[in-house]
Amino acid sequence: MRFSQYYIPTLKEAPADAEVVSHKLLVRAGMIRKLTSGIYTYLPLGVRALERVSRIVREEMNKAGALEIFMPTVQPSDLWEESGRWQKYGKELLRFKDRNDRDYCLGPTHEEVVTSLLRGEIRSYRQMPINVYQIQTKFRDEIRPRFGLMRGREFIMKDAYSFDRDNAGADKSYEIMYRAYENIFRRMGLKFRAVEADSGAIGGNFSHEFMVLADTGEDVIAVATDGTYAANLERAEATYSGPEAPLSETAYEEVSTPDCPTVEAVCKLLNVPAAQIVKTMLYNADGEIVAALVRGDREVNEIKLKNLVGAVELNLVTAEEIAGVSAGNIGSIGPVGLNVRIFADLELLGGNDWIVGANKPDAHLIHVDFKRDAKIEAYKDLRQVQEGDPCPRGGGKLTLTRGIEVGHVFKLGLKYSEAMNAKFLDENGKEQFMVMGSYGIGISRVVAAAIEQNHDEFGIKFPPPLAPFQVSLLNLDIRSEKAVAKADEIYEFLESEGLETLYDDRDERPGVKFKDADLLGSPIQLVVGGKGLDRGIIEAKDRRTNEKFELSLENFKENFKKWQADVWAGWGL
RNA sequence: CGGAGCGUAGCGCAGUUUGGUAGCGCACCUGCCUUGGGAGCAGGGGGUCGCAGGUUCAAGUCUUGCCGCUCCGACCA
Secondary structure (H helix, E strand, O other): OEHHHOOOOOOOOOOOOOOOHHHHHHHHOOOEEEEEOOEEEEOHHHHHHHHHHHHHHHHHHHHOOOEEOOOOOEEEHHHHHHHOHHHHOHHHOOEEEOOOOOEEEEOOOOHHHHHHHHHHHOOEHHHOOEEEEEEEEEEOOOOOOEOHHHEOOEEEEEEEEEEEOOHHHHHHHHHHHHHHHHHHHHHOOOOEEEEEOOOOOOOOOOEEEEEEEOOOOOEEEEEEOOOOOEEEOOOOOOOOOOOOOOOOOOOOEEEEOOOOOOHHHHHHHHOOOHHHEEEEEEEEEOOEEEEEEEEOOOOEOHHHHHHHHOOOOEEEOOHHHHHHHOOOOOOOOOOOOOOOEEEEEHHHHHOOOEEEEOOOOOEEEEEEOHHHHOOOOEEEOOEOOOOOOEOOOOOOEEEEEEEEEEEEEEEEEOHHHHHOOOEEEOOOOOEEEOEEEEEEEEHHHHHHHHHHHOEEOOEEOOOOOOOOOOEEEEEOOOOOHHHHHHHHHHHHHHHHOOOOEEEEOOOOOHHHHHHHHHHHOOOEEEEEOHHHHHOOEEEEEEOOOOEEEEEEOOOHHHHHHHHHHHHHHHOOO
16 A cells, blocks of 8 residues: 555644553554544544454454354344343443334343344254354443543444353353454464453353453453463452461450541551451442451452352442441441351451451450351452462462453353243253353454554554554655665565555655654564665664664565564564 | 543644733645655645623623533542
8 A cells, every 4th residue: 555545644742632552542643533432433544453353353253163243233122121131231321212212222232132133043952053243333331431442432342142052062162262262362463361250140260351461451360470370350269278267265355446447547556467457348239238358458359249149239338328237437347246247258267366346436346256256157258369369279379460351251151041032942852041152352442452562652563463554665765766666666575475565655754754654553664765775775674673674685575574574473473 | 420620723732810913833735945763944724712691892811501521539447
């Protein structure tokens, strides 16, 4: 593609409202423009990037046996009533009415539509397994859209749905998708990790998220030092393998702790480490008040607690709700004499001399032994893991690192098939529910994540498989017939090699071309100019390392191919 | 939802305190000149100052309401 005939409106400055680097660079590189909050138009170069991502996803999905379909964005409310999500989905579901006053929504995901489709198509176990997917626009009315393409309201997603006759089949479908996802992200040249994710009510290890590693990621993941275990922070297991403490012989007593609403303040006043204090967190779990106990230097993992009590909604209680169960206030709630279900974190088994709130203002209890002094319903893993915690699978210690969720594979089980009555006849002529799985990849988010992971102060560094153009070819000397002829020749060669090339033939000064090439991020830059030609060379730059090379015009094609292989190898390709 | 800020040319911003001719840089157009890291000179086009109302001889500036956008926070006892 000749730059002069293309449209790439690069900007020197990023728009004021862009906060994260991928957003700034996508706008500066002329790939996207914002229409309104969380909603973007893709310019030609942006579309190319999306296509690069989609192509890889399509190829691997097809290879894995999935079939591409295309479902509507506008969905009738009755389907959502059937699945129960019309009530449950909340405000992220954008709802509206048509002229006949019928309710519709814009699809934030397509379980309902696909289940309704396939329950009408699949009659027999012989028709399964089947996996259908689409690449399509989704709409989620996010509370706070931000970070450009990272968390938009309208975005492009690949979503696949598998249908199987039984659990074993569904597990197999899941496995196939998991492998396909590994292939997809490996092929893209991204540094990524599959991590165990929270799978809510379904349980088991049947949910994995695929994370692109980047310091700017919104998610935190825990990875074992030996690499065998990786999990989303929400899910990462905290273990306690120490001994159980014996019953204490010291009776607890009350101490006065005025003006101590925080663990930190209590520590300071009583001169004890936070690890000796246990905080009592009260939650409203679907209307029931429950207490969670964790050490003062730990944090409650609300997802774990939610799963433990089987709640749909879990929120910290309000001051009024506290008044209903404890005479204390925030800072002085404690488990002794507390008349709600109390769950304690596993590691609290290891102690019998805790400091807790006294359930009266400005007072704490010391020397508390929960087994003796409180009524604990269960000791479970309730806390968030921390850097350095032991790996739950014996893989050393856990390290916390950041990532961007770009893919999610999930075993749905019978959730939708039961709710929406999606049945088939098994080999015994008996009706069975289909066992489902769902598998998503945020196509537009992959583009943003690739940039978050790969950029520098000058611009984007696209991994070759995702780059809108693999090569930026700069002709610095468009008035020299010799240079033009040489540049044209190299352009032809590159295209014949299957390398998509952005040929900068504009009547611009060299500086402009260099800056634009760096900003746009093609992995390879080739420079044709009078100076080099006089010396019989073409200059080449590896955008990943910014290293410069001289490729001799003698045997140029071979020289180039060899060098290109090195550049690709640098990307792990 | 709560809190803060912003809205002036395509982009980045000044001007609002103290009401009095609509500005700067980039980008764009014309010409000259220039060509190895976002050149220079000269000339030029482009604005309902977010919208609506109010005060005033006069409103980008004061005032009221609305709209939009951005950021922060989502409560660890």
